[in-house]
Amino acid sequence: MSADSTLLYLDGVSVSFDGFRALNNLSLVMLPGEMRAIIGPNGAGKTTMMDVITGKTRPDRGTILFEGRTDLTRLREAAIANLGIGRKFQRPTVFEPHTVWDNLELALKAPRRPLKTLTYAINGTDRDRIEEILAITRLSALRDRQAGGLSHGQKQWLEIGMLLAQDPKLLLVDEPVAGMTDAETEQTAELLCSIAGRHSVIVVEHDMTFVRALGVKVTVLAEGSVLAEGSLDSVSANAQVIDTYLGR
Amino acid sequence: MRRALRWLMAVCVVVATSTAAFAADLRPIVQSLGSGGYSGTEKALEQLSEAGDPAAVPVIEALQAGDLQVRKSDNAVVIARKAGDAFALTDPLSGADLGQAAAADLTRIRINNSLRRAISATLGALTLMSPDAGVRRSAADAVFKSRDANALATLETAIAKEQDKGVRAAMEQARAAVLLTGAAAATMPDADVQAAVDTLAARGDRDALVLLNMVAASGASEATKKSAASAIATVEQKLALWGALQNLWYGLSLGSVLLLAAIGLAVTFGVMGVINMAHGEMVMIGAYTTFLVQEFFRAHAPGLFDLSILVALPAAFIVSGGVGIIIERSVIRWLYGRPLETLLATWGLSLALQQAVRSIFGPTNREVGAPSWMSGAFELGGLTITYGRLWIVVFAFAVFAALLAALKRTWFGLSIRAVTQNRPMANAMGIRTARVDALTFGLGSGIAGLAGVALSQIDNVSPNLGQGYILDSFMVVVFGGVGNLWGTLVGALTLGTMNKFLEPYAGAVLGKILVLVFIILFIQRRPRGLFALKGRAVEA
Amino acid sequence: MLLRFFLMGLDRKAGIVLAILAILAVAVPVMTLWVPADSPFHLSVFTVSLLGKYLCFALLALALDLVWGYCGILSLGHAAFFAIGGYAMGMYLMRQIGPRGVYGNPVLPDFMVFLNWKELPWYWLGFDQFWFAALMVLVVPGALAFAFGWFAFRSRVTGVYLSIITQALTFALLLAFFRNDMGFGGNNGLTDFKDILGHDIQADGTRVALFVATVAALAFSYMIASGVIASKLGKVLVALRDAESRVRFIGYDTESYKLFAWTLSACMAGVAGALYVPQVGIINPSEFAPASSIEAVIWVAVGGRGTLAGAILGAVLVNMGKSYFTGALPELWLFALGGLFVLVTLFLPKGLLGLWGQLAAKLPGRRKQPGLSEARNSDAQAAGQKGM
Ligand SMILES: Nc1ncnc2c1ncn2[C@@H]1O[C@H](COP(=O)(O)OP(=O)(O)O)[C@@H](O)[C@H]1O
């Protein structure tokens, strides 16, 4: 496949930590508007893959292209984020001293240079956008609450809201429903599905019901490389996957 | 062949003259020491030197000491030594008792600076024949320094007789010095000059360099100058090498001081992650413990003073370690995971500890003595090494090795590593983490106390002692890589050596500034130090 | 737009601070110059200079709080910027002495004549002009901070490591300024000043004017700082204090944010130093001592890290305490200061204002201020606890 028409293109990416190969010749392609679920046993390298895409970790080898042309391995985190790659961490991190509103305002797509933020004054469109996201994430009533005081699930939602505010082309979502109730999980799945199409999304998740609810193409990662790819049903039938991950 | 012959002839002549001139012939010369003022004395001295008879040595020594006097009654030169109110007189050559005389009956033979120089040169030449090898050697060195042409004949005789290799080499160097700087140098055959230059080059120290430079600058022949120039180059190279080695030693010595100061910090900061700004005060407390132990020895067992340091070591370890444990239990344990707060709190403790020591012991420096086995120095090739520094280097490495072994090989070390790597897991496995924390901190502080014992030997024991080391210690640990004892070792030695190598060019202060700037830049390039640990645990 | 910027930072607390400063700016001159000396309301010129000194320290604390309280950068070298600002002003004052020095040299300061120097070093040129010196008071500390910060932040030196190298920075400068051939008066520093802007520096009027200038500088800096903090940039700073990498992943180049705050803070510290020097009459290398930087940190901690008013309050209170102790019980001062460090970190992590804020929050009807979060600074934590 040529890299040109892809949104994200990983080819032969390897990363090792003190001799331990966390990613081993990993290749993966995402098309614009696509949503992908990534599953795999603990330590398979799912989070590391996100680290490599977002510039947190530099790969030892391999190519990572965004929109077929931008080489992500050379850029710093902030630059990558500004290209339109948003990320939600495995452990929710929101800006605890700030209010929910301020968290969203910080994440909102707007000029990021210091002098611009120094003189920034919120305008009508931005206000509307934040209101909209508050509504989507059901945090409208909590807009003036300090983020540090939110419950775990609310923080997860706030973080997803911040992702939406960033309006990225590609969302990387690491275990979004960990620690959520079943109802919340369902809502999250709905939310993610609703934004797919406009954005491309990569979701890492262990929760099989959740993955099933997404109903998208699945990639199975093991020991740093792709083990299988396809619909959830086809990969669950894959003998290797059963051996290494799902168990019998 | 011709050279050898000339040699032989010269030796024969000297031997002949020196055996011919004997005690009897000295008497008139000695007598003439007392007449003709300074110049008369000088002339007589020259004659004594030419006579080359060791029998004149006591006379000249008496002259040097101001004991040589003239008896007014008969103008005889005598040695007069104070005995009660009067002077006891002896014959300068035979040593026979000549009775007593009052001060008024004697005139001292006075000497001035130029005479003083001549005296030591003459003495140097004459003592070349002494039966004592040490005396001969220092005589040869004296001639080397004075380059007295009069000594040449005696020197040749002495060389011919000399059995001791080392002394002979010294004498030959002295002869080379005399030959090359004397008036005869211009007319000497090239081969002799070359031999003399070679002798000096072989000596190869700063004095030889001075002489060779004199030769090169003198009106000697072109060939002489050339050989001198090449000898100068050789000597300079050799000196530069020794200089570099000496610097390396100084660097090693400073490095081991840094190592000692930093090694306790490598435990508290490196292993536990606690920023202990009162670390320097733990060192200071160790030094004051040494002082107290020494005071005890001075008062109760002065004969065993040399052992006081050995007693001070465990005492300092216990005292500083104990203070450390108290600090950990009372303050630091509330601040785990908050390094910046820990930094501030321990800084406060350091202020209070300094003031406490100042209130108890006073603000001035306390005297800590060195045991006899730590004082003095010895030469190693071109190096001068003091025993004190040598012991500190040895001690620093011993402490390092002991700590390494303790962490790697003992149950306690294993617990420390378990707790620092995964606290909840260690806890779950039944390790009493709080106790391990306290003991680890005590260990680091105790090691700082040990450092204090060593530093009390080379630094002023004052309440500010620790202040001088705290920043350096942090630099060493951070530069070497936190959490890595080997990094601390390499860091300390590198910084020590770098400091000492910069000093000759930049001066002590600028050298230190350069090192600091270097560290600042280095940390910015490698924020986690020389031996950085990688991994998620570090970043999390 | 500028007006909006300043108005943005004006909340209730800022109003109180500015009001107090305004009262000081009016009352002190009146009480010193116009209230008769025998009245109980009279202030001596000595007291005015002492107050002026406290306010200079307050400005330093404000600057430090901007980086420590709002960006999580614990600088243990801020006194260096203070001292450099002080030296820049000192150089101006030295050149105003002119031929009135002991050696009567119209151009060279006494210490240079003493060292047998023949001409003014190039870096002393221009310091005879007040405007140039005033510019340097901002530019030199700012440039040094910018260069230092550029390297440090870019290579992501954080937490304790950063603190330690700021300490190394000030220590290196201390050593450097001790050297005679640096051309800053070595050990003795710069002193024996005569005039400032043509007025006798000892005169009552000048001293009061210097005090008023200090109050004005503090008020102005306070307004700048609170404007910055209230802006979106300030929110980014607070966000990166607690979760720097998260801020990066939403696209902010955190290095340039830190650099902005750091440089601004250094400039403020420089101004503080510049106002300090004419009021105490001397500047010497001891201002660079690592201990002075750390002492400034405790002012902020006492008053309340992350509250601008707290920094000012802490600086004034601790220095009043210092004046009292060093006069009355000099032996005890270091115990008191040391104890303060321990007690504040253990029992008052949010300082006096934080304590007051907690009490106030218990009362109904008050909105909570975004203060220091409960979450500990994650970067600092990484540097310290996990450094194995
Ligand atoms: N910074 C790092 N240092 C050391 N090891 C790491 C680091 N990041 C990841 N690893 C290792 O790489 C492997 C993959 O980790 P990760 O990507 O978090 O797995 P997953 O998210 O699939 O559970 C793990 O074994 C982990 O310990």
Ligand SMILES: [Mg+2]
């Ligand atoms: Mg993961």
